[in-house]
Amino acid sequence: MSAAGESGGRAQQMRAKAQELNDAAERATDPQERKRLTDKARRLQEESKQQEGGMGGQGMDPMY
Secondary structure, eight states: OOOOHHHHHHEEEEEEHHHHHOOOHHHHHHHHHHHHHHHHHHHHHHHHHHHHTTTTOOSSSSTT
16 A cells, blocks of 8 residues: 555544544533533544645644
């Protein structure tokens, strides 16, 4: 598999996990837990966009 295919697959996995976290946040009754889950989902979505853009090797910090 090519490097682009691997990063695209990784990005797809990250988006799927972000969707699971968003779904869990919708079911959460505790406001702090809901916020934690939505924040984590947002970070995963941003990171998946970086993976697709070829910037995945620059670290985990989305502001990097």
